[in-house]
Amino acid sequence: MKGWKRRGEWLEWTAEEELASVWAADPAVLELIGHKWLRTWETSGHAVVKGRRLLLRMFPEEAGPEPGPWMPLEVLYEDDFCLVADKPAGVKVHPTAEGETGTLLHAASWHLETSGQRCRPRHIHRLDEDTTGPVLLAKCEWAQVRLDAQMREKRIHREYAALVQGRFGQARGTIDAAIGRDRHHPTRRRVSPTGERAVTYYEVERQFAVAALVRLRLETGRTHQIRVHLAHLGHPLFGDRLYGGRSAAEIARQALHGQRLTFSQPLTGEPVEVSSPWPEDFRLLYDRLQHSEK
Template identity: 50%
Template sequence: MPGKLIPPENGDRFAAAIIWLRNVLGVPPKLLLTLENEGGIKLAGDRLRLHLFPPKQSQYEPHAHELTVLYEDDFCLVVHKPVGVKVHPDGADRRPTLANMVAALYSERNEAVAPAHIHRLDEFTSGPVLYAKNEYAHLKLDEAMSRKEIGRRYVAFVQGIVDPTLTIIDQPIGKDRHHNQRRRVSPTGKPAVTRVEVAEQYSSASLVRLKLETGRTHQIRVHMSYAGHPLLGDDIYGGSTALISHQALHGESLSFRHPLTGEMIHVTDPWPTAMNILRGQLLASKT
């Protein structure tokens, strides 16, 4: 409801609406052009009607599975990704992915919605994953992601006693030509910055909280290994699997500005059981 719009010189109310949508609401140019061409903008007195929610079917086959929804409205969806689940199919195996589970969520509701993920998590990293439920949200959230305006905070158990003076790791990351699955710190890699905060120290391990300023593949795992503190359970990067069989890494929270209202949304994701058990074991070994 933009209220009364004053037509520009040599323009009409529709032209005024286009200006308002572009300059005030911030509708991405690509979507604005689509809405214009497809008749998706309607004037009704002092109101605008926008066709932002066309029915859309997911490209992924629905696979019913217990799914924890952490946040949802007409524009955004945030769900918990469990350990051992990929964000989307990659052709390597036929196990259901988070994309299949999200598709099933809307199939069961009989809603023609096909959310698109905005970021990814490693297969064996748990935590919140943000989805856009329509093209407007998708374009706005993609823009926010490219501007590093989507905050992601993680918690990890790592080997050794981390020095509290280790607060930032600023090292470029590239592919490891000797190992297809690995990444490594490399002068020719892409810039990567991880902020580190020591939360707890045990007899031979530490709990750290981490904030990503970039989103390179395996960034936390590579940076912490480079710093001499590989994640517990992360055998690819030198971590011990004695107490946990996968990397002890969990996305604790996700923050982003709502694509329509601009309100800051903060979503937290409770620790999975394996992380709580691991912490209990480390605390017990300290006493």
């Protein structure tokens, strides 16, 4: 972050010459931070000038969710503005009921508190409870707004690996099929012309006799999107009993893993690419499918 330095709750930028006011800073700096943010911070005393230094109170101390029992967190990437956590199977990203603990946000709160960071984690996207892989979290409101904008503009890219049933007729393709609720089941989704537009890109990485390793990329992020789309094609995920997948001894969940996440660092705009290794159950199932070919 050239020219920038975090000092506790404050982000500091140093100019070449003394500044007469907040608005005397380099126009590129003003544009980067955002005029609306600067006006709000200046009014509340959270944007001040001291000589050549512009100080922005971007990281006010915040209380996270009540952490509950201690939880470990596997951190794949971290800077002053955000972190990427590796979500294990069986853990929700955030609470869905009052008083619920044991979520990824709770684990992130423990990590931040024990590392002396008094801030509240904010999830930018989600994964299903039993899907593994990287989840992007913002550490302050300004970073959340910047990263939310990247999500809306489809500049955050997520790549998944899935182990699915059957043989594919083509090595790659696009699934453009709207997804809506299944009125016959409280949690299941289905392809429906009256649903929300959903687009998934897939590529067959390895074709086995009656199964395949598939790489997937999302253009949209509907609930259960990959699971619904692959089942719609006739290729449900192993272990995904909700959508017709066969059970497998190696894995007690749907065989879906988020293996790569790319985004732009909120302040510098530099590209960040984060990879997550396959979890053990996914690897075991892949090895068995691979060995069955021999």
